[in-house]
Amino acid sequence: xxxxxxxxxxxxxxxxxxxxxxxxxxxxxxxxxxxxxxxxxxxxxxxxxxxxxxxxxxxxxxxxxxxxxxxxxxxxxxxxxxxxxxxxxxxxxxxxxxxxxxxxxxxxxxxxxxxxxxxxxxxxxxxxxxxxxxxxxxxxxxxxxxxxxxxxxxxxxxxxxxxxxxxxxxxxxxxxxxxxxxxxxxxxxxxxxxxxxxxxxxxxxxxxxxxxxxxxxxxxxxxxxxxxxxxxxxxxxxxxxxxxxxxxxxxxxxxxxxxxxx
Numbered sequence: 001x002x003x004x005x006x007x008x009x010x011x012x013x014x015x016x017x018x019x020x021x022x023x024x025x026x027x028x029x030x031x032x033x034x035x036x037x038x039x040x041x042x043x044x045x046x047x048x049x050x051x052x053x054x055x056x057x058x059x060x061x062x063x064x065x066x067x068x069x070x071x072x073x074x075x076x077x078x079x080x081x082x083x084x085x086x087x088x089x090x091x092x093x094x095x096x097x098x099x100x101x102x103x104x105x106x107x108x109x110x111x112x113x114x115x116x117x118x119x120x121x122x123x124x125x126x127x128x129x130x131x132x133x134x135x136x137x138x139x140x141x142x143x144x145x146x147x148x149x150x151x152x153x154x155x156x157x158x159x160x161x162x163x164x165x166x167x168x169x170x171x172x173x174x175x176x177x178x179x180x181x182x183x184x185x186x187x188x189x190x191x192x193x194x195x196x197x198x199x200x201x202x203x204x205x206x207x208x209x210x211x212x213x214x215x216x217x218x219x220x221x222x223x224x225x226x227x228x229x230x231x232x233x234x235x236x237x238x239x240x241x242x243x244x245x246x247x248x249x250x251x252x253x254x255x256x257x258x259x260x261x262x
């Protein structure tokens with residue numbers, strides 16, 4: 001077994017079973033290259049019943065925030081590669097095979113991630129709005145050259161990478177930890193730090209996962225209580241002087257709020 005989908009579940013979700021089914025339906029799972037497990041810090045009857053029903057190994061650890069839960073999720077993985085699957089999201093059946101192919105082509109690959117689309121609480125696909133188009137354009141620009149300075153300069157304009165679309169080479173990232181002090185830019189901070197390491201990142205320009213936006217999602221909650229704005233301001237300051245950060249934030253925050261509403 002080479003790869004693990006570790007589903008990160010929190011509380012009772014209306015969408016968890018669909019996520020489980022999409023992971024089990026992977027071509028890489030059916031060919032025994034990937035397996036599916038579930039991690040939670042909030043064990044419930046629903047989670048336990050679904051794991052028993054689908055014969056998925058269940059791991060329970062003490063949580064305390066997104067960073068802690070993501071670190072815990074990766075800690076239960078015993079394969080070389082891993083994907084943290086978010087309980088609300090869906091993975092197209094080709095996702096696992098696609099990321100494994102990219103990892104195997106180059107042994108120094110740290111991260112592989114795909115393009116994605118969005119749906120809502122009713123399962124209806126959302127129009128591919130300006131924000132998604134900008135992110136895809138940014139990722140295609142980043143992928144033109146495997147040069148760290150170039151990639152970080154493109155990435156300085158915003159977080160283009162969708163965290164549930166990312167897979168990790170855990171042999172190369174064995175000492176990596178998410179920052180547990182952050183709430184909203186845990187992923188942006190992680191990718192930025194990983195980009196500084198030896199090794200490469202790879203974008204697959206195919207929409208191979210579906211990210212769900214709904215009222216109870218972490219993205220929506222943090223957008224509304226301004227955690228996102230505070231933390232993204234901090235991230236931009238890693239790249240730009242404060243006057244430029246203020247200009248970037250005026251556009252970035254407005255665009256995010258408009259596009260992240262369910």
